[in-house]
Amino acid sequence: MTLLDSIITVNRSFVHPGAFPPLPKNPKRQFAIFTCMDTRLVDFLEPAMGIKRGDAKVIKNAGNILIDPLHGGVIRSLVAAIFMLGVEEVFVIGHEDCGMANIDPEKLKSDMIARGIHPSAIETHVPDLAQWLGTFSCPEDNVIEVVEKIRANPLIPADVPIHGLIFCPNDGHLEVMVDGYKASKYQA
Numbered sequence: 594m595t596l597l598d599s600i601i602t603v604n605r606s607f608v609h610p611g612a613f614p615p616l617p618k619n620p621k622r623q624f625a626i627f628t629c630m631d632t633r634l635v636d637f638l639e640p641a642m643g644i645k646r647g648d649a650k651v652i653k654n655a656g657n658i659l660i661d662p663l664h665g666g667v668i669r670s671l672v673a674a675i676f677m678l679g680v681e682e683v684f685v686i687g688h689e690d691c692g693m694a695n696i697d698p699e700k701l702k703s704d705m706i707a708r709g710i711h712p713s714a715i716e717t718h719v720p721d722l723a724q725w726l727g728t729f730s731c732p733e734d735n736v737i738e739v740v741e742k743i744r745a746n747p748l749i750p751a752d753v754p755i756h757g758l759i760f761c762p763n764d765g766h767l768e769v770m771v772d773g774y775k776a777s778k779y780q781a
């Protein structure tokens with residue numbers, strides 16, 4: 594059985610008519626999370642924050658990195674979340690032991706070429722592989738930098754607090770790096 598087959602098989606026994614009451618599109622608790630795609634965070638970060646289905650918008654990418662801080666995909670999602678979906682606060686959450694820390698771009702390049710990616714495609718589309726990947730040496734520094742970039746983005750309202758936190762993917766502990774209430778025009 595392929596992975597696709599096994600997922601569809603599980604899904605057929607998961608679905609029961611009427612078992613899941615419809616939820617509104619807008620998050621119940623008016624906040625968005627921007628975090629890493631790390632598999633250890635799946636079904637772990639949310640319960641560690643007391644978040645349930647329907648509570649929050651969750652944006653993920655490799656390393657919770659902001660490559661295009663002015664109008665990239667993350668900013669696009671945050672603008673949609675804030676102006677269209679009722680989001681009032683943003684949590685940038687990095688984590689310890691992140692796979693995007695200290696990546697070797699030369700090794701990645703040779704691995705891509707070994708898998709059949711043409712070297713000219715890399716040269717044409719991502720000539721600066723390290724910059725494009727956004728690899729970092731310290732997850733804490735990355736969180737602080739991402740918070741600062743979102744805070745400075747002219748499309749993000751000044752009254753939206755942007756918090757920065759670090760999560761432990763092993764024991765579920767959260768540490769606050771940036772208290773967004775202090776850096777925003779937020780009024781409690």
Ligand SMILES: [Zn+2]
Pocket residue numbers: 629630631655656657688690691692693
């Ligand atoms: Zn990560």
